[in-house]
Each structure stands twice: as structure tokens, then as C-alpha cells.
Amino acid sequence: MAAYADARAAANSVLPLATDAPLYDKIRRRTREDGVEAIGSIKDYTLVECFRTHEGKRQLLLGMKKRGFGVGKWNGFGGKFDAGETVRDCALRELEEESGLVPERMEWRAQLLFTFRDSGKLMRVHVFAAEGFAGEPVETEEMAPRWFDVDAIPYAEMWHDDTFWLPRFLAGERFEGWFDYAAGGEATNRVLAHEVVPLPSSTPLKPPRADRNFISPP
Numbered sequence: 001m002a003a004y005a006d007a008r009a010a011a012n013s014v015l016p017l018a019t020d021a022p023l024y025d026k027i028r029r030r031t032r033e034d035g036v037e038a039i040g041s042i043k044d045y046t047l048v049e050c051f052r053t054h055e056g057k058r059q060l061l062l063g064m065k066k067r068g069f070g071v072g073k074w075n076g077f078g079g080k081f082d083a084g085e086t087v088r089d090c091a092l093r094e095l096e097e098e099s100g101l102v103p104e105r106m107e108w109r110a111q112l113l114f115t116f117r118d119s120g121k122l123m124r125v126h127v128f129a130a131e132g133f134a135g136e137p138v139e140t141e142e143m144a145p146r147w148f149d150v151d152a153i154p155y156a157e158m159w160h161d162d163t164f165w166l167p168r169f170l171a172g173e174r175f176e177g178w179f180d181y182a183a184g185g186e187a188t189n190r191v192l193a194h195e196v197v198p199l200p201s202s203t204p205l206k207p208p209r210a211d212r213n214f215i216s217p218p
Ligand SMILES: Nc1ncnc2c1[nH]c(=O)n2[C@H]1C[C@H](O)[C@@H](COP(=O)(O)OP(=O)(O)OP(=O)(O)O)O1
Pocket: 045, 046, 047, 048, 068, 069, 070, 075, 076, 077, 078, 079, 080, 081, 094, 114, 123, 125, 159, 161, 162
């Protein structure tokens, strides 16, 4: 029990300040009440949404994932942490590796939590908005990039969760979100429950420290 309390405190300490961890508590309650797998591990990722204005239209850059997790879906750019990296460094490195782009400006805007009914994994994705690019994105072995007008985002070919949070992100909101996926996760691509908690604009925003935490169920 003590180990669980310590791990829980460690997990909460890396959350953005304003949220007071309400989503983590809900996730834990859900895992107990529904009898699904308890949350066993948290793994951190970054995701960068790139914007530009082109011929008077606001556009979002998406990449068609060519391999690995999320293959066949349009998504922003990002991935796992290298050892010792900050959240921001990871986001910049992944964006450059996957698209060749380096932004002039990038701000942290959201944190997304993903659970899956048939696994104990909790994925935590730190999401940034970036803009100001010198050149065009290049296709890499992982992603084929394409600019989309923001009123023509291909939601039917994206992760289901995007339909719930991306419109709010495009509107400039800052938030924390939780998306509970059906068994099969990636293959079934169906969110069973979701919640988005806006962060007050007064929140001093800085990305939380990326840690890998392990939470043992009590
Ligand atoms: N459900 C959902 N919606 C939106 N974005 C994501 C998800 N799940 C996700 O994993 N993501 C994002 C988060 C990351 O940006 C990528 C997944 O990263 P991945 O390709 O596994 O990590 P890399 O480090 O680039 O992979 P390798 O190079 O090691 O293969 O998708």
C-alpha cells in the first residue's frame, strides 16, 4: 500500500499544476469498478501539431503513419522519449526526425491520457502547437506529410480520439483529456468514454517533467 501511495504521488507530481489530477483518480476508480485491467504502467509520448497560413487559409500538417503503432492513420508528429530528454526536446527531435521541420515557435497545449480495456497500459501524450517553418516537410520512412485546411481534416482516417479533442485544440484551447479505448485498441479504434478538462488560461503553462512511473494497484 505504501509503495502504491508513493508511486501515485510521483505520478501526480508530473501533472500540469492546475488539474489536481482528477482524471487519474477517475481512471483508477474505473479500473476497480469495471473490473478491467488495473493501470500497471504509464508511458510518455510527445505529439506536435504544426500550423501555417497558406494562400489565406489556416492549415494543419498531418503525416500518414507508414509503420508501427497507428500505421495507416493520419496523425501529428511525435514519439517516445530518448533517455534523459525533456518533453520539449523530445517533441523537437521527433518532429525533425519524422518531417525534417524545425519550428520557430512551439508551445505546450495539452496532455492526453489513453487507456485500453484489455491492457494495463496508460499512455500519456504531451501535445504541442508549433508554427514558423523555413522549408517544406519531407517524407520519411515513418511518415508521409501533407497539409490540410483546418476545415477539411480527415477524421475518418485518424485515431477516434482526435474527433473529440482536435477541434478544441484548433480553437486554441488548453486541456487535459482522457480517452478510454475498447479492447483491441489500435485495431478497433473505438473510444468508449472520454473526458476533456479545460485548463484555466491563468495556469502557468510549462510542460510537465517526463518520467516513467510505475503504479502498482493497491
Ligand atoms: N490515440 C492517439 N491519438 C493521437 N496520437 C496518438 C495516439 N496514440 C499515440 O501513440 N499517438 C501518438 C503519440 C506519438 O506521437 C505517436 C506514437 O509514437 P511511436 O511512433 O510509437 O513512437 P516513435 O518513437 O516515433 O516510434 P519508433 O521510431 O520507435 O518506431 O502517436
